[in-house]
Amino acid sequence: MQWETVIGLEIHAQLATRSKIFSGASTAFGAEPNTQACTIDLGLPGVLPVLNREVVRMAITFGVAIEAEIATRSVFARKNYFYPDLPKGYQISQFELPIVGKGRVEIELEDGTLKPVGVTRAHLEEDAGKSLHEDFHGMTGVDLNRAGTPLLEIVSEPDMRSAKEAVAYAKKIHQIVQYLGICDGNMQEGSFRCDANVSVRPKGGPLGTRAELKNLNSFRFLERAINIEVERQIDLIEGGGTVVQETRLYDADKDETRSMRSKEEANDYRYFPDPDLLPVELDAGLMEAVRAGMPELPDAKRARFARDYGLSSYDAAVLTASKGLADYFELAAKVAGDAKLVANWVMGEFSGALNKAGLALEQSPVSAEQLGGMLLRIVDKTISGRIAKQVFEAMWAGEGSADRIIEAQGLKQITDSGAIEAVVDAVLAVNAEQVANYRNADEKKRPKMLGFFVGQVMKQSKGKANPNQVNELLLKKL
Amino acid sequence: MHNKSIAELALGLRAGEFTSVELTRTHLDRIASHNPQLNCLISVCEETALQEAELADRRIRAGDAGQLLGIPIIHKDIFCTDGVKTSCGSKMLDNFIAPYDAHVVELLKQAGAVMLGKSNMDEFAMGSSNENSFYGPVHNPWQAGAVPGGSSGGSAAAVAARLCVAATGTDTGGSIRQPAAFCGITGLKPTYGRVSRYGMIAFASSLDQGGPMARSAEDAATLLQVMAGFDSRDSTSAEQPVPDYAATLNDDLNGLRIGVPKEYLGEGLETAIADSIQLALDEYVRLGAELVEISLPNTHLGVPTYYVVAPAECSSNLSRFDGVRYGYRCSEPRDLEDLYKRSRGEGFGAEVKRRIMIGTYALSAGYYDAYYLKAQKIRHLISDDFRAAFERVDVIMGPTAPSTAFGIGEKAADPVTMYLSDIYTIAVNLAGLPGMSIPVRPINGMPVGLQLIGNYFQEARLLNVAHQLQQATNWHTATPAGFE
Amino acid sequence: MSLERSDVEKIAHLARLAVSEDELEAVTADLSNILHLVAQMETADTTGVEPMAHPLHMVQRVREDAVSETDQREKFQAIAPLTEEGLYLVPRVIE
16 A cells, blocks of 8 residues: 655744743753752642743744734733643643644745645743652752743644655754744753654545654664654554554654653643633734844845856855854855855855864854955965965964965965076986877877876975966976 | 621720730730630641731821721731742642742732631632641531531631631622631622732632631621732733722611512522521611512523533642642652642642642643633623613622531532532622622521622722621620630 | 442542542442532533633743742752652662
């Protein structure tokens, strides 16, 4: 039978605020347990939530970015269930009236075609704390620092048909929230979390029963878990079984998904409007400010890069994958003036160096201005591309600007034709036999033979002779 | 000293006739001699009260002129008090030392009021008799063996017995007004949003409201002046200016239109109470008011609606009591579920559990529309009844409760009968309006309360109307025997 | 509306309340009586009536995004039943 996979994603993006959604406690990552859990986060008796202005602005910004309907009136509701990391016994979320309604994004498939993916809704809610299962005399420890951290839950339509599409969609949302500056996107720290609803059906048939996959804290795991789950479901059905609706946890070590029975039972959340909070009404002024302050989004930036810098669609996509990289490229290109050269360097040498050192873009020892400054020296022929690699390594090692390194190491390209001619003459004199061979050789074989002389000249000039001039002179003299 | 009004006490303190320490001592002594019998206090804060009194005396000598400076009060044990046990009348919080002050507590502290202690109450404010307290029932000072009403029964009894000058209470369905009526004192439930709920342990968030309980409208006005006002920590707090309540107390009542709902004087009301109410209304007519018969046609739906809305909210509000971060935790839990179920099962009393279960049921899948949503709609109808009435009248009057204080144990076995004793007060909470209870002619020595209902944020009007009756009559000055 | 014992067991579980076998019957009767009272709501015609969640027609206020709280772990955990190394302890949670 021909099976079709149906996938919808629920993405929790932690909003990059200073304080929590309903309290003035810090959201900074990595603090000592429970030192950033105030009376409100702990759910002490008598405390009340007050909404953080920034979360509303951020949610609306996201809504505008995905061309969604922004609710003129949204309502916070309580989702009731008992769990140790949920201090109040309910999570403040949005249920019937979310702040962001239907929207859409476009993902690029492997063959380059674009596919729209619907966003059903995006709503605001508070995060829960963390249960630590290390052994405390057989008990679980609860850290509530994360409790109350603002989340934007972005729910997609079941529009994806493969793990690859799901990853493309997740990456797209990841890119958008980072571009908007509303989420740091750090998946290791849990700032960006994906749950996947996965089902299979005979191609064209009615929707199958779905399983919800959790604990997908990297794009790789997301893809892997979906593929494994699809296989499991198909095997199950083909073996005469049926898929049950349940939550399954992806175990990366065992590379399997397994049922989370503990979260299954009594799935009756008893949602109702939170009486401690009032309806959030859309403020026209805020809406206007959000629209006015809307940054250039990934798709627009990519199109502009291709158009204005003459880059290939692929290169433009790579360079706009993150806003940081795009900004880096643009600044370096502005300094150097040759966008294609800069693009090659940013995607090649520079990205390679970052990867090798295991550094994030923000940690790069070479700034965009520095890289641009060096590439400018290629453009103005002060150094050759080959020497540039040497200069780059020195810059990476912290030896200062390109100009300083070129000066200190005497790497300036020799462009004085007299000086180059002297070297060329010397090389030709020493290699009389090869000169004779060259002159007797067939036209077709000559370019390859010329390389030998070029190499000799470059060697003699310690790589500093201008390669073009060397070529010209050699051709003339031979 | 313990029979003086706040204004008289403030004058005496300033004139140096007595000190706040002396005044505080007097009340502490009264508590020591009467509380064992009345059981109206859960905690007595003798040491800190005397320290606060000393501080107040210094401020008075320095010329500080606050009306409440040095005045001994009691807080209902539902208000969080930093460093002092805040039990909410529950075993669940018997060991709970609140790590912060409620907004109301903060304000009264700043005003220099001296906190004598924390008053007994129905567990988590759920009850109309004070019998639902982990700390045992409170006795009505007017008759041992009778209930003081609830849930702010401890506060009402303490004020009536002159164990404090005034007290704070909270009212979700009548919990200030009904005990005020049963104990013969003056109690005011302000408009929803008038007094911050921050630090007031929640029962039903959309209905709860704190307010003053005192021996006169004038004293209540002084307390409310300090308690009322916007608080940014409570999202439901109203950004409305607080008028000078004392300034309008003496406005005359000429032309005042008093609405008398026919539904409040019909079936189910004791005739003697109806007579007492009529007597008070007649007095108002003498004071220049005009009586207008009105109808609040959805009155009979108040109690059923309330017993969906309040339990639904409480079922969620009380989920935080799980034995993990504070409060009661069962011994030796087998697993997580056992920890939850036994901590909550053992920590909560029967009435609290009943309401949690009713609320859980009303919100559960398949029942939400029929119960919770339906109740919210009827709430709208009830609110509209009042809206229509206030187009014709300035204030609505009727009985606070259908009977006088009943005996301890009399209604305890039947929750539904108990619920019906709040029939006249509940609708006011559902609508969010301000309501008051003031003493009128007693029946067989037992107090009777007249309920005054005002339009939104019309507390000044209510206090004025109540004060005028208290200027013309002496019902509010009656003191229970043995507590003179 | 009358409840069965099994309904009460289900509700008690949702609400995480231990109700013993001995109590179950009385609780079932009490809750049924309350629901009987509540059933009077059915007499009201609420066609076209908007549900009212709040007494006042106010909208949510917002606060500035600023950190105003300091670490008070010691004070907060002084009232906790069981803590270790700054963590609240609960019986082992199995996922």
